[in-house]
Amino acid sequence: MGCEVRVVFFAAAKELVGCREASLSVPSRLSFSELKDILLEKYEALKILESNFILAKNQEYLDFEGDALVVFKSGDELAVIPPISGG
Amino acid sequence: MNHILITEQRLNIPDMYNKVRDPSCGAISSFVGTTRDLFNDKPVVKLEYEAYIGMAEKALGDICKQLRSQWPLHHILMAHRLGSVPVGEESVAIFVSSVHRAESLAAVSAAIDALKASVPIWKKELYSDGSSNWKVNAECAWK
Numbered sequence: 001m002g003c004e005v006r007v008v009f010f011a012a013a014k015e016l017v018g019c020r021e022a023s024l025s026v027p028s029r030l031s032f033s034e035l036k037d038i039l040l041e042k043y044e045a046l047k048i049l050e051s052n053f054i055l056a057k058n059q060e061y062l063d064f065e066g067d068a069l070v071v072f073k074s075g076d077e078l079a080v081i082p083p084i085s086g087g
Numbered sequence: 088m089n090h091i092l093i094t095e096q097r098l099n100i101p102d103m104y105n106k107v108r109d110p111s112c113g114a115i116s117s118f119v120g121t122t123r124d125l126f127n128d129k130p131v132v133k134l135e136y137e138a139y140i141g142m143a144e145k146a147l148g149d150i151c152k153q154l155r156s157q158w159p160l161h162h163i164l165m166a167h168r169l170g171s172v173p174v175g176e177e178s179v180a181i182f183v184s185s186v187h188r189a190e191s192l193a194a195v196s197a198a199i200d201a202l203k204a205s206v207p208i209w210k211k212e213l214y215s216d217g218s219s220n221w222k223v224n225a226e227c228a229w230k
Binding site: 081 | 120136137138139141142143145167178179199202203204205206207208209210211221222223224227229230
């Protein structure tokens with residue numbers, strides 16, 4: 001079963017995709033690497049970041065090991081987080 | 088008490104210092120980061136910051152918790168400015184008060200390292216020749 005999540009983009013990811021947020025259909029259970037593949041297929045411009053971004057779900061970083069399980073429900077917020085540079 | 092501030096306004100450093108003062112504390116330690124005028128000899132005009140605001144506030148709160156689990160601290164203040172920060176102005180400020188100096192000095196150093204490693208904030212460096220570059224912290228684990 002799929003669900004609709006809100007994807008938010010920041011910094012270099014926002015510039016590459018050309019928008020601040022979008023909605024995306026994702027399976028309710030999938031691995032981190034499957035999730036990344038879905039994003040890269042839908043937002044090809046992100047490929048330039050290669051593996052240099054991680055994801056956060058509802059403002060918590062997801063475990064970025066490839067086979068970590070990610071569980072979604074509709075309305076979740078998924079953030080694309082390029083390498084950070086605060087400070 | 089923990090004070091966490093993410094703002095588009097210029098950081099009011101004296102006000103921040105006053106927030107962590109306490110009669111029980113013999114030490115106030117601080118770190119303030121400012122925009123430098125050169126990057127590898129290239130003149131810098133300003134930095135532009137953006138944040139994932141809700142998550143960044145949470146991440147700063149988590150850092151305060153970590154610091155308190157390691158040292159007895161009185162007040163902690165962590166502030167970050169967003170938007171344009173011209174050369175010479177402050178982008179980040181950390182103030183910590185403690186009874187003795189060793190704790191607050193160590194905590195301030197750990198706090199800025201943790202901020203650079205985990206808080207979702209980004210800066211773009213804009214140069215005088217019109218070019219720009221998204222920066223990446225050495226402390227970031229996914230770069």
